[in-house]
Amino acid sequence: MDKAFFQCWFRGFADGLEAMDADTRSHLLAHCARRCADTGVLQAHLHHHEAVGGDRDEFYRRLSEVGGVRGEVIVPGREYLVCFPDCACDLHTECGVNTPLLCECSRQSVRYVAERVWKGCRVRVEQEGAVLSGAAECRFRLMFM
Numbered sequence: 017m018d019k020a021f022f023q024c025w026f027r028g029f030a031d032g033l034e035a036m037d038a039d040t041r042s043h044l045l046a047h048c049a050r051r052c053a054d055t056g057v058l059q060a061h062l063h064h065h066e067a068v069g070g071d072r073d074e075f076y077r078r079l080s081e082v083g084g085v086r087g088e089v090i091v092p093g094r095e096y097l098v099c100f101p102d103c104a105c106d107l108h109t110e111c112g113v114n115t116p117l118l119c120e121c122s123r124q125s126v127r128y129v130a131e132r133v134w135k136g137c138r139v140r141v142e143q144e145g146a147v148l149s150g151a152a153e154c155r156f157r158l159m160f161m
Contacts, residue, residue: 072134
């Protein structure tokens with residue numbers, strides 16, 4: 017199948033996201049986020065965790081070492097920002113899905129990765145900005161409970 021087919025098909029996917037209520041969309045995209053993260057993102061973050069000796073503040077301070085992402089410490093040990101300078105989602109870059117509703121998948125992915133890296137921790141993630149909404153970067157605030 018060619019790229020035009022996928023771009024057409026994913027326009028239908030985007031329409032479907034827009035037709036869903038927020039809870040249903042979040043539930044669907046949580047599953048997608050886990051599958052996406054399991055293709056390599058999670059492993060890269062686990063290696064980074066090991067490289068910083070398991071220090072959470074250092075992990076987020078040096079997150080740019082992972083590539084394509086940077087981190088900031090807001091409240092040491094508890095609150096962080098994870099920022100992406102570009103939308104790197106393949107559904108956007110390869111399939112033409114341009115709805116900011118897709119960013120729920122990224123929010124879910126950030127949470128999934130954080131909870132796998134920091135085993136036993138619960139993490140709340142809030143989206144603070146998204147390239148697909150016109151922001152300069154995608155920003156997610158992580159709060160460890």
